[in-house]
Amino acid sequence: MLRVLSLSLALTAIAAPAVAQKVQVEAVEFPSRDGKTEVKGYVFKAEDAPATAPAVVMMHGRSGAYSSLAKGEYDAATLSARHKAWGRLLARRGYIALMVDDFGPVGYPGGFKAGTYKDRPAVVDEVAYRPLHAYGALRYLQQRPDVDGTHVALLGWSNGGSATLAAMADDKPGDMRRIGFRVGVALYPGCGLKKRFAKDGYRPYNPVRVFIGTADEEVSPTLCEKLVARAREKGGDITLTTFKGATHSYDTPTRSRQSVKANAEAKAATETDILAFLAATLKPAE
Numbered sequence: 001m002l003r004v005l006s007l008s009l010a011l012t013a014i015a016a017p018a019v020a021q022k023v024q025v026e027a028v029e030f031p032s033r034d035g036k037t038e039v040k041g042y043v044f045k046a047e048d049a050p051a052t053a054p055a056v057v058m059m060h061g062r063s064g065a066y067s068s069l070a071k072g073e074y075d076a077a078t079l080s081a082r083h084k085a086w087g088r089l090l091a092r093r094g095y096i097a098l099m100v101d102d103f104g105p106v107g108y109p110g111g112f113k114a115g116t117y118k119d120r121p122a123v124v125d126e127v128a129y130r131p132l133h134a135y136g137a138l139r140y141l142q143q144r145p146d147v148d149g150t151h152v153a154l155l156g157w158s159n160g161g162s163a164t165l166a167a168m169a170d171d172k173p174g175d176m177r178r179i180g181f182r183v184g185v186a187l188y189p190g191c192g193l194k195k196r197f198a199k200d201g202y203r204p205y206n207p208v209r210v211f212i213g214t215a216d217e218e219v220s221p222t223l224c225e226k227l228v229a230r231a232r233e234k235g236g237d238i239t240l241t242t243f244k245g246a247t248h249s250y251d252t253p254t255r256s257r258q259s260v261k262a263n264a265e266a267k268a269a270t271e272t273d274i275l276a277f278l279a280a281t282l283k284p285a286e
Contacts, residue, residue, distance in 0.1 A: 021046040021091075023047070024046075025044055028043055032133045033136045034132040039133050040104050041098050043099075045096050046092055054095055055095055056098070057134055058099045058100060059100055060160050061159045061160050062120075070109075081252065087099055089271065107123075126159050138154075138180070151283065152282075154168065154184045155187075156187070158187070162193060167184065170203045171197075176205040183209070185210075186211070187210075191210075201234050202234075203231050204237065208238040209277055211240075211266075211270050211273070213244075213245065214242055215247050241273065243265070246260075250266045250270075
């Protein structure tokens with residue numbers, strides 16, 4: 001299913017909690033499923049979180065987990081504005097959110113500039129390796145007593161969105177519908193996925209939602225339309241929402257991005273849709 005939202009769409013604002021709960025951020029480490037990488041992460045949790053809560057694993061894009069102004073200080077304080085905003089939003093809605101930094105542990109905490117895709121090392125491959133880090137995050141959360149390990153979502157942006165699509169692919173051993181991520185959400189991913197699924201086609205093992213802008217300057221909306229259409233033909237529960245005029249990283253809460261009307265509208269609509277999707281599929285513990 002493809003939904004195209006125009007600039008003139010009237011959006012309903014996301015209702016904020018009456019009192020914004022304090023969100024605590026905890027730095028953690030956990031092993032990747034690659035058997036060799038110790039991955040860094042940051043857990044966002046509201047001060048009044050329930051004893052056991054569903055969770056969301058978050059995967060950053062090619063720029064890495066941190067702000068471009070980090071100046072070599074890579075920690076919770078220097079996470080990018082987008083990752084902080086989403087971590088707090090999810091925590092205040094009853095989830096435990098784990099922001100993954102899997103570029104830092106392999107020597108690239110500052111990420112990569114646009115236009116460098118062909119020159120990036122194999123250790124940051126979004127199809128072969130990053131899904132293994134995501135599953136390391138899943139296992140870590142499943143071992144925490146404050147997480148409902150059967151209700152964990154995967155959310156990724158850009159290159160992390162591609163990693164999300166690859167991680168959710170129905171090409172893995174075991175009953176992934178039961179032991180894997182409950183749902184996946186990919187924001188403006190590169191949908192070529194290194195031609196991994198060119199022969200047999202792509203299908204997610206659990207529901208996936210994809211969001212992208214028509215004016216994306218880094219990845220192809222057309223490739224995502226084709227991927228989603230073919231996945232749906234194979235019986236996959238996957239949809240694509242396209243925002244007219246929105247650019248890459250349209251949900252980044254900075255003045256430069258949000259001064260574009262299409263980006264601001266797409267950001268609001270995406271947050272509304274994702275929160276509704278998670279509420280319907282993860283069902284936060286009472």
